[in-house]
Amino acid sequence: MASIKIRAKMDGDVTTVKALIKHPMDTGLLKDKKTGKVIPAHFIQEVVCEHGGNKVMTAMWGPAISKNPYLSFKFTGAKAGDTLKLSWVDNKGESDSAETQVS
Amino acid sequence: MKKLLTIAATLGLISAAPVAVQASPQQDLKEFRAYFAERFPDVPFKEYVNGVYAIDQASREQWESIEEFPPYELNIDNGKKAFNTPFKNGKTYASCFRNDGVGIKQDYPYYDTATGKVVTLEAAINDCRVKNGEEPLKWDKGEIADISAYMAYTSRGNKVNVVIPNDEGAMGAYERGKNHFYGKRGQLNMSCADCHQWNAGNRIRADLLSPALGHTTHFPVYRSKWGGLGTIHRRYGGCNKQVRAKPFDSQSDEYRALELFHTYMSNGLVMNGPGARK
Numbered sequence: 376m377a378s379i380k381i382r383a384k385m386d387g388d389v390t391t392v393k394a395l396i397k398h399p400m401d402t403g404l405l406k407d408k409k410t411g412k413v414i415p416a417h418f419i420q421e422v423v424c425e426h427g428g429n430k431v432m433t434a435m436w437g438p439a440i441s442k443n444p445y446l447s448f449k450f451t452g453a454k455a456g457d458t459l460k461l462s463w464v465d466n467k468g469e470s471d472s473a474e475t476q477v478s
Numbered sequence: 479m480k481k482l483l484t485i486a487a488t489l490g491l492i493s494a495a496p497v498a499v500q501a502s503p504q505q506d507l508k509e510f511r512a513y514f515a516e517r518f519p520d521v522p523f524k525e526y527v528n529g530v531y532a533i534d535q536a537s538r539e540q541w542e543s544i545e546e547f548p549p550y551e552l553n554i555d556n557g558k559k560a561f562n563t564p565f566k567n568g569k570t571y572a573s574c575f576r577n578d579g580v581g582i583k584q585d586y587p588y589y590d591t592a593t594g595k596v597v598t599l600e601a602a603i604n605d606c607r608v609k610n611g612e613e614p615l616k617w618d619k620g621e622i623a624d625i626s627a628y629m630a631y632t633s634r635g636n637k638v639n640v641v642i643p644n645d646e647g648a649m650g651a652y653e654r655g656k657n658h659f660y661g662k663r664g665q666l667n668m669s670c671a672d673c674h675q676w677n678a679g680n681r682i683r684a685d686l687l688s689p690a691l692g693h694t695t696h697f698p699v700y701r702s703k704w705g706g707l708g709t710i711h712r713r714y715g716g717c718n719k720q721v722r723a724k725p726f727d728s729q730s731d732e733y734r735a736l737e738l739f740h741t742y743m744s745n746g747l748v749m750n751g752p753g754a755r756k
Contacts, residue, residue, distance in 0.1 A: 380547045382546060382547075393543070393546055393547070395547035442705070445547070447543075
């Protein structure tokens with residue numbers, strides 16, 4: 376909940392979901408300037424959006440996605456007031472999710 | 479008769495001579511606004527606070543989607559927390575500012591006739607720290623920018639109100655700032671005005687040049703380029719470097735004078751900081 380800011384709006388049949396996820400998305404290629412050691416890879420690998428028991432969007436991410444990724448996608452089949460759940464899992468096994476109502 | 483004529487002529491000369499040879503700040507402001515009104519006739523005055531996004535629809539749409547999740551929100555939260563945390567001596571920042579420091583950023587910068595210095599908000603924040611036995615914060619970014627962002631946020635909606643008192647020192651600082659704005663510098667031999675007045679709205683490589691009218695209202699600013707929040711002096715340094723001029727130190731007299739002139743030129747426009755820019 377704390378790492379995801381999410382909004383979902385309807386326009387006709389289409390729901391547009393916008394989300395900003397707070398995550399370092401470290402590639403594992405950079406070195407820490409002070410210690411000289413490599414900053415280990417730490418990035419989101421999967422993002423899933425569920426609505427009404429269905430997975431409406433699945434994203435497979437890698438180290439190429441930048442820090443604090445912004446995600447936006449559209450889908451049909453929802454109506455105002457429905458609950459959406461967005462969740463992510465990263466390469467360390469950490470995860471988070473957030474819910475919102477379609478407006 | 480001749481003597482009478484000479485006396486009359488001399489008297490006439492004395493009474494006709496103007497006291498100030500240079501144009502006044504009020505006159506400069508009038509001409510500044512008139513220039514932009516002519517250059518962008520379709521942009522309403524109050525829209526200039528949005529910079530390039532007032533003059534370019536495509537980038538405005540991208541900016542509006544970024545503003546859905548404002549990148550500076552965390553900075554405001556950090557700033558608010560820092561602002562309300564007491565110093566070691568028990569006092570808080572509120573004790574150093576009018577109205578407890580809430581909704582006052584539109585008064586800055588101002589010329590302090592007692593000390594002969596231009597006081598910027600960031601300088602006032604550090605003055606408050608030192609006065610209360612704390613170490614000053616580093617300029618440009620980090621905590622000082624966060625506190626400035628919080629104070630800017632509480633000042634949203636207030637009209638910029640920089641006052642230049644009719645004082646020789648104040649006028650001197652104003653003129654120094656004006657000369658910096660219009661003076662060519664650096665290996666590229668360009669002035670602030672070259673980009674932001676004479677070429678406002680034109681392209682510079684992949685960027686669009688923002689008009690200087692309304693420039694200061696959204697500071698401190700989250701710049702995508704910085705991936706973080708920065709103060710107006712941080713930007714001044716960057717701009718000087720971009721024309722390959724040696725930048726002045728942040729909060730130096732030069733940048734303070736520039737900020738005085740620069741902010742005065744946005745008088746009457748509504749504060750909308752902190753802002754998000756490319």
